[in-house]
Amino acid sequence: MYLHGRNVLKEILKLPVGDLKIKRVLFSDQKNTAHELELLKKRCKKKGYRVEYVTPEKLYNLSREKKHQGVVIDLKEFPYTDFEKLVESAKQKPSFTIALLDMVQDPHNLGAIIRTAVAAGIKGLVITEKSSTKVTPAVVKVSTGLAFRMPISIVTNMVRAIEHLKKTDFWIYAASMEGIPYYQTNFSKKSAIILGNEGEGIRKLVKRNADYIVSIPMEPGVDSLNVSASAAVLFFELRKQLGGE
């Protein structure tokens, strides 16, 4: 996949080389490029990434984005985290928060949720294999590159993932209209919050497996909140309650 933009490259440069399958990093061949681009080129070379120079038109053709900022990254695939590994890494921590996205379909929403999750200190994100948007270039863009700071796992069976989390001391909270208000909920130090699909919400079978249903009380006559807005409210409540650890 072709990613673009300086912030995305900066996030990628923070990661160990082995974590990513980078084919090439393409820079604009224009001479009067920004100083920042020169520094980024040096850092890419230092990391051993293959650097190529192409015309701005070529960058546009690859990224399909006018605001490519003079750089396009040719990445083989997004580095998803194995779900078992994510759960394993939580075991050693006194506090760990995860978001489970049950069939979130809009790339803009996923990107926004990732960005907010990183800012709120959520430690992992789980998406379903079926009927979910994966981490596409559009998702990376909306996340402002922060997708590379968030461990993201794909699971085939959300119910089984929930059962696994429960066995490792997680408490599961499903976000839904009919629950108790989020600010009256005492979130556990190990919390996983389920957010549902844009139209249908969380599937019944998934919701039934949650320990608690939490709601965001809202104005009468309004029947839903955008899933990324719900995520913002709930993630920062978690951060407030758990002290940002």
Next chain:
Amino acid sequence: MYLHGRNVLKEILKLPVGDLKIKRVLFSDQKNTAHELELLKKRCKKKGYRVEYVTPEKLYNLSREKKHQGVVIDLKEFPYTDFEKLVESAKQKPSFTIALLDMVQDPHNLGAIIRTAVAAGIKGLVITEKSSTKVTPAVVKVSTGLAFRMPISIVTNMVRAIEHLKKTDFWIYAASMEGIPYYQTNFSKKSAIILGNEGEGIRKLVKRNADYIVSIPMEPGVDSLNVSASAAVLFFELRKQLGGE
């Protein structure tokens, strides 16, 4: 402007006829349309709106949107609310919350902020004339039609608008990184929250006129939150503190 979609039309139909300058409502001329569309046609005629039938291709050409759902509304202009009137309407209420957007430029952000504001019970929204996105068809779409439930005012001078609000017993809160945490802030029953531009934040002169600076504490190493995510956190804190009145 051409708006599309059934939810948008439903919101428009809730408003008094005099509040809107509707030129025409265009429906698909296909015979096998949904029952819902038939009901909407009847309601449009009952309100005295001019109804026309065109091909689905024509609807697509007008709205530039494949998911037009068989209906396009031809509206002369978005019905903005006079700022003086907005402040006047607040005077009679014991509790009233307003969001002031200082040069928010992305239509997706404005649409998302409107949707969240309606859900959280914010009573009015103020945008700047300069360097702001106005209420475009894209904004209405992202707001899921809720833009028609929110009084939105355009002001030429944000500082003067703040001064006017202060004179009518409002307290002004600016959202910024260096403030006190939002959950340690006691919001007044008459609160106006300022949110800033996507890249630059709130202009200095505007910020200096706020009574309080409030922050959303976040993970170290993350320097900003999307403005619509910040809005979600702050608007629902307001709702929680003021009891959703």
